[in-house]
Amino acid sequence: xxxxxIRRHISFTGRVQGVGFRYRARHAASxxxxxxxxxxxxxxxxxxxxxxxxxxxxRVIQAIRAGRYVEIETMDGxxxxxxxxxxxxxxx
Numbered sequence: 497x498x499x500x501x502i503r504r505h506i507s508f509t510g511r512v513q514g515v516g517f518r519y520r521a522r523h524a525a526s527x528x529x530x531x532x533x534x535x536x537x538x539x540x541x542x543x544x545x546x547x548x549x550x551x552x553x554x555r556v557i558q559a560i561r562a563g564r565y566v567e568i569e570t571m572d573g574x575x576x577x578x579x580x581x582x583x584x585x586x587x588x
Contacts, residue, residue, distance in 0.1 A: 510569030
């Protein structure tokens with residue numbers, strides 16, 4: 497398993513607002529030791545920046561997908577530079 501830290505900027509569309517997406521993201525990120533933030537966008541999508549090991553980021557996304565009402569239709573992401581931060585927050 498890779499120990500390399502990465503940071504990804506990801507946009508999610510589908511049924512992603514009003515279904516506990518941000519709560520699940522924050523909880524899973526904390527569980528798997530990832531940092532970053534998540535926020536709802538005006539167009540109904542959700543944007544997340546998440547930093548951690550690749551396998552941990554994938555676990556966070558799996559946990560979000562497992563949400564009872566969450567239905568991710570598209571997920572568009574790109575790798576971006578690392579940031580010096582602690583914790584994972586919900587932005588409003």
